[in-house]
Amino acid sequence: MSSFENFPIDLGTLPSGEHLEFHPLQPAYKWILVINTLFFFILLIGGTVLAYVLNSEEIPSWIFYLTLAVWLIALAFRSVLMLIAFNKRGWLIRTHDVIYQKGILRYTMVTVPFTRIQHSEIRQSAVARMFGLAKVRIFTAGGMSSDLTIPGLSYEQALQLKDYLSNVIGRE
Amino acid sequence: MRQSIQGVVLFFLNAVRTFIKAFWPLILVYVINNEKLEPIKLYVFLGFGLIAVLLAIHAFLTYRNFYYQFAENEFVITKGYLKKVRIAIPYERIQSINTKQNLIQQVLKVQTMELDTAGSSQKEVQIIALSAENASMLVEQLNQYKSTLNTEPLPVDNPDEMVQEKVQEFEKVILKLDVGDLIKIGISENHLKSAIILLALISGFISQIQDIFSGFMNNYEEDVENYMVEAGVIMVAYIIFFFLIIAILYSMIRVILMYFNLSFSKNGTLFRLKAGLLNKKQWTLPYTKIQVFLWNTNPVRKLLDFVTLQFVMAASNQNDKKQNILIPGVPAKKMELVMEELFLVTHMEPIVTLRPHRVYFVRFFMILGLLPVMIAAVFAYSEWIFWAIGSGWLLLIGVTSLLKLKRRSIRINERLIQSESGAVGEEYVLMEQYKVQSVKFIQTFLQRRRKVASLVLYTAGGFTIHVPYVSTRDAWDLYNLILFQVESSHKDWM
Missing domain, CATH: 2.30.29.30 (Pleckstrin-homology domain (PH domain)/Phosphotyrosine-binding domain (PTB))
Structure with a gap:
């Protein structure tokens, strides 16, 4: 039941954001996500070990092992979740807007109409370059939180997307 | 076009201020060691005189080399005598045009005009010395240039909108606030904020006083202590009362200074807000x-x-x-x-x-109410005071969450x-x-x-x-x- 039944604009005739078919990201992007997660947890675990070694007299060993176990479980949980959720990630160009979706525990779908795009740019980190991947960042006037980043594109895809967006912005 | 000649004074004062900001330790040294420097007093004065002359020349050159002009699609400012700078702002980039007037500018009868250019990294543009007529002319002209850009007929949903735009060629005042209104507004300001600012100021001051008196206090320690306990309660009451009064006065004065003679008006699709006593400001949006x-x-x-x-x-x-x-x-x-x-x-x-949905309430209550209480319970479940504060907290969060949900x-x-x-x-x-x-x-x-x-x-x-x-x-x-x-x-x- 919708609250919009008697709305003067017939919402049934509008293009809907539901049940869209998204383009998946490049499978190699999975590895970048894994590397990023590992890097984060290596820092975390390294820090914990260092703190224990330096203060081994004050910190009881069971606290150290417990913390370590918590990090490892968190790492396993995060990795499994990330790999399952990877298929949920996707992007899409519609007639008048660009969309990116992700997440299983917390599903989000950000949509930016072409008319509201200020500019867009291609970014490529050192790790991404090894895999031949890039991301396209789309800027709006709404500030940082409303900007849209589409990661996990092949460099050619990124170029195409950016060209397409630049074209469309000029037209609209 | 150049700014008004009074601009020289403003540029000079600005330069002096920057100079003092940069060299105040030196000036302080001179003031403190006044006697030691007596023999070379003449040179010091000469030095200061020379600096003043240099600053004046700088101010004059800055003034002479500051131009603004209307180009075809953009507003152009050229400035600088050592490093020439040219700033061009396309008319459509201009967000709003604001004017300001501080005390010195009021004496000199000039105004600052600011252009806000959002959506770009360009710094906002300031012209600090415009006569009132020039400022309002500039504002009008910029608005005109902007509006000619949008002459292509826009689809208007509401036909009244068109009619209104054509009819209203004059300034229509929507709202004015007098001092009575401002006093009421001042009373209803957030006094907690003012009180905290004041408290921070005064606590610094009190700790200084304590340092001064601590030696003196030691001699009479016992008497003083007895007296203090008795007086303490009354003191606290006085201090709270005093703070409240000061905080209210502070808010009131602040509101009156900032929003004196406030007027909000409309001219076509342009809105204009004017206000201020010592610093007069005007926003055009x-x-x-x-x-x-x-x-x-x-x-x-x-x-x-x-x-x-x-x-x-x-x-x-x-x-x-x-x-x-x-x-x-x-x-x-x-x-x-x-x-x-x-x-x-x-x-x-x-x-x-x-x-x-009512789950919205549950989420608020869980995160702000139940979660902290449960964490605290791990450490303090044996204390009766925990149960008192804990249940009070749950009640408070429960009621506010419910009000939030309802609103x-x-x-x-x-x-x-x-x-x-x-x-x-x-x-x-x-x-x-x-x-x-x-x-x-x-x-x-x-x-x-x-x-x-x-x-x-x-x-x-x-x-x-x-x-x-x-x-x-x-x-x-x-x-x-x-x-x-x-x-x-x-x-x-x-």
């Missing part, structure tokens, strides 16, 4: 640049029948709060008029009203969207749907089980409207509606 319109009240303000208004303007930087334009108090009965001038309707007539609503018609929120105070946010920048649909796995979802609407100016915990169906419908409005609109949004 076209309707298209206003992204979000919000107003709120607190219980005291409600009692006095006032609301606070705020215009959120497009900003290049999200943290840039100064883009927002504030009217500290509007008599509640004037709100209909203000609304009509802004949106052509006296109040928002909703066709659909969305309210959050929270999103009202929608075919043009506008209005959000209402608050537990004790009330906040209303109103905007044109087509001004939304991007839309985010959110659904956590917990929300999915309840068949609810949330939307976030982002606007230029960094302001976001949250639509929390509505049914999944409604969330999608609103999502589709907003995007349709944005994508089918050809109106200027910035």
